[in-house]
Amino acid sequence: MAACCVRSRRRASWRRRPPPPSPDGGADLESQLRRVHSLALAGQLAAAHALSASLAAARPDALLALSLHGTLSLQRGDTAAARHSLSRAHELAPHDWRVATNLAACLLSLGDSNGATPPALAATRGAPAYAGAWQLLAKARLGAGAADEAERAAREAVRLDEEGRGGVAGGVADEAPLLTLCEALLARRELEGAKAAAARAAARAATPRAAAAAATLAARVESAAGRHEAALLALDAALKHDPSYDEARRTRLHAITPALRAGLLPRPRDVFIATYPKSGTTWMQQVVCLLRGAPPHVDVQAAAPYVEAALATGALTLRALRERPAPRVFKTHADWQSLPVAGCSDEGPAEGVRVVCVVRDPRDVCVSLFHHSRAIRGIAYGGSWDEWCDDFLAGRAPVPMAAEGGDWFDHTLSWWAIARRCPRRVLWVRYEGLLADPLGEVRRVARFLAPEHAEDEALLRRVVGASSFEQMKARHEADPLNHSLRTEGGSAHFRNGKAGDWRRHMSEAQRERFAEVMRSRLRGSGLEDALTFD
Numbered sequence: 001m002a003a004c005c006v007r008s009r010r011r012a013s014w015r016r017r018p019p020p021p022s023p024d025g026g027a028d029l030e031s032q033l034r035r036v037h038s039l040a041l042a043g044q045l046a047a048a049h050a051l052s053a054s055l056a057a058a059r060p061d062a063l064l065a066l067s068l069h070g071t072l073s074l075q076r077g078d079t080a081a082a083r084h085s086l087s088r089a090h091e092l093a094p095h096d097w098r099v100a101t102n103l104a105a106c107l108l109s110l111g112d113s114n115g116a117t118p119p120a121l122a123a124t125r126g127a128p129a130y131a132g133a134w135q136l137l138a139k140a141r142l143g144a145g146a147a148d149e150a151e152r153a154a155r156e157a158v159r160l161d162e163e164g165r166g167g168v169a170g171g172v173a174d175e176a177p178l179l180t181l182c183e184a185l186l187a188r189r190e191l192e193g194a195k196a197a198a199a200r201a202a203a204r205a206a207t208p209r210a211a212a213a214a215a216t217l218a219a220r221v222e223s224a225a226g227r228h229e230a231a232l233l234a235l236d237a238a239l240k241h242d243p244s245y246d247e248a249r250r251t252r253l254h255a256i257t258p259a260l261r262a263g264l265l266p267r268p269r270d271v272f273i274a275t276y277p278k279s280g281t282t283w284m285q286q287v288v289c290l291l292r293g294a295p296p297h298v299d300v301q302a303a304a305p306y307v308e309a310a311l312a313t314g315a316l317t318l319r320a321l322r323e324r325p326a327p328r329v330f331k332t333h334a335d336w337q338s339l340p341v342a343g344c345s346d347e348g349p350a351e352g353v354r355v356v357c358v359v360r361d362p363r364d365v366c367v368s369l370f371h372h373s374r375a376i377r378g379i380a381y382g383g384s385w386d387e388w389c390d391d392f393l394a395g396r397a398p399v400p401m402a403a404e405g406g407d408w409f410d411h412t413l414s415w416w417a418i419a420r421r422c423p424r425r426v427l428w429v430r431y432e433g434l435l436a437d438p439l440g441e442v443r444r445v446a447r448f449l450a451p452e453h454a455e456d457e458a459l460l461r462r463v464v465g466a467s468s469f470e471q472m473k474a475r476h477e478a479d480p481l482n483h484s485l486r487t488e489g490g491s492a493h494f495r496n497g498k499a500g501d502w503r504r505h506m507s508e509a510q511r512e513r514f515a516e517v518m519r520s521r522l523r524g525s526g527l528e529d530a531l532t533f534d
Contacts, residue, residue: 029055033064040072049076056085063092067099074106082106090119097126097133104136113143124153131160131177138180147187154181176201176210182217186224194221212242216251228259229318236314253401256308260340263318264307268352269327271449272341273304276411277333277399278368279360280431284445286467288329288356291446291453296466304329307340308401333400336414348422354449357415359531360431362408363502363514366392373398389510393517409521416527428530432499438464 032055039048049072055062056069070086073079086103093099100122107116117140123133138153157177178201185194198221202214215238222231232255238248271288275281285300294303307330310316321330332340343350370388373381379398381388391397395407419428427448434441442463447454454460506514522528 029059029062029065033068036068036072045072045076048072049078053081060088061092063089063096063099066092067096067102070099070106071102074102074109079106079109083110090122094122095126097123097130100126101130101133101136104133104140108136108139108143111143113140116140117144129160131157134160135175135177135180138177138184142180142184142187147184150184151181151188154184157181176204176214178204179213179217182221186217186221189224191221191225194224208242209245212238212245212248215241216245216248219248219251219255223255223258226262228255228262231255232259232311232318252312256312256401257334257338257340259318260307260311260321261338261342261344264321264341266341266343266350266353267326267328270341270353271304271327271329272339272349272353272355273329273331274336274339274355274357274415275331275333276360276365276406276408278365278372280358280434281331281333283434283467284356284358284429285329285331287442287445287463288449290463290466291442291450291459292327292329296462304331306331306333306400308332308334312401333406333411335411336418348418348425353425355426356429356445356448357419357426358429358431358434359412359415361499361502361531362392362412362518363506363511364431364499365408366397366514367502367505369397369399385505386510389506389513393513409517413522413525413527416525416530420526430531435499438467442467 032051036048036052036055039045039051049069052065052069052072055065059065066085066089070082070084070089073082073085082102083106086099086106089096089099090103100119104116104120104123107113107119116136120133120137120140123130124137127133134153134157138150138157141147141153142150154177158181161177178197182194182197182201185191185197195218198214198218202211202218205211205214215234219231219234219238222228222234232252235248235252235255238245239252242248271292273281273284273288275284282300285304286298289298289300289303290296305316305321307321311318311321330340334340339349339355341349341353343353349355366389369392370381370385373379373388381398383391388397392408395410397406399406415426416428419426427445429441429445439460442460443454446456446460519528522531
């Protein structure tokens with residue numbers, strides 16, 4: 001009884017008639033293997049997998065039992081079990097191309113490109129007319145950094161696929177060899193060839209997922225060529241083909257900052273409000289907008305948009321961001337190295353651009369971001385408070401527009417360094433200072449942005465009054481849209497607005513760990529003296 005190759009199951013699957021008994025299993029084993037086959041054919045994959053596992057454990061020398069268990073494990077996403085059984089099966093039958101193919105696919109799914117290369121090579125030797133085997137070899141060599149070898153294997157996969165000589169199963173529609181060829185050419189910086197391969201893949205796409213994959217690779221090519229707006233348009237197309245295609249969303253996240261740093265041209269009097277999340281961002285948006293002449297009831301998210309999120313969601317295009325009327329105010333959670341505007345250098349932002357950076361006690365940030373991340377539908381963090389503290393200190397806490405989480409220390413140290421180097425263009429503001437002396441801190445911001453307003457006592461007091469926590473919370477809660485973004489029972493965006501709330505949440509062990517990490521991460525930066533936390 002031959003185990004089905006995972007990569008060919010769309011056409012081969014379990015519908016093949018089982019072969020006659022083989023000499024390596026014995027009558028009882030053969031009947032059990034036929035039972036596995038019947039269960040799988042009936043769609044009872046869990047039962048089939050469980051029975052195959054018991055057979056593989058009882059007969060670790062039985063090729064068919066191991067191969068079948070490995071194949072079913074791979075189909076069910078149990079890659080550890082698949083690796084164990086398929087590796088043993090490959091040792092028993094190194095020339096069996098089906099086993100070799102499944103083992104290579106399993107190792108690739110585990111990120112072991114070097115380990116996947118030998119079985120992928122064995123698969124190409126055992127089934128030289130099977131496009132899927134060549135494609136696996138191309139992916140393995142690509143993952144190992146051997147782009148030249150990957151290109152050669154991918155071209156062979158494309159040739160076999162397009163000639164209709166793909167072996168037992170032919171090409172796999174949603175993993176078109178043309179896309180693998182595009183990736184190999186992209187790795188070699190052969191951008192025109194990569195663009196042509198992506199276009200051919202798009203023309204041949206038979207499903208929305210295949211079309212989305214082709215458009216996403218086309219976007220990567222455009223981004224590599226510095227054509228960032230074209231890349232964003234291609235990603236728009238990918239998500240129109242398949243809104244659930246995660247690779248397009250991940251690619252878009254990585255494409256946003258390069259697009260802004262190349263395409264959002266600076267203007268005199270531009271202001272960026274830069275913060276780590278939950279550090280007084282909305283508060284400072286309100287202050288800056290009012291100092292720029294906005295009315296007290298201003299919609300700060302519209303007047304000072306979160307620039308990366310606006311572009312990522314399609315709320316604003318790059319052109320619309322460029323053409324916003326002066327004076328432009330933007331919000332960002334980026335670190336200094338990723339400030340989303342063109343013209344930045346080692347000396348600071350472009351001449352005329354001003355950045356107001358607000359910094360808050362990281363312990364209060366940790367508490368506030370925990371409640372926020374549990375309340376917002378887009379994050380809906382489900383871990384415990386203890387797990388959250390660990391993630392926060394390790395830089396893994398989920399933050400907006402960050403694929404891998406955001407590190408408070410890296411973020412804050414980057415802004416501290418540029419604020420000291422370029423104080424005329426970057427203003428360092430403490431959240432706790434705003435709480436303790438709002439009038440004095442608003443005056444500092446006015447001197448930095450609009451010196452002519454710094455002595456206008458009436459204006460400054462109006463700004464302070466309209467920027468109070470109570471006023472801003474009331475306006476925020478009055479908007480039904482803000483409620484729709486929260487999980488059921490989730491805490492409000494404006495939750496506490498005080499300093500020192502961490503004391504009510506952190507255990508003694510967590511307090512000590514925070515203190516230890518803060519000392520270690522800030523040591524030698526000069527910031528340990530500038531941040532005087534109680």
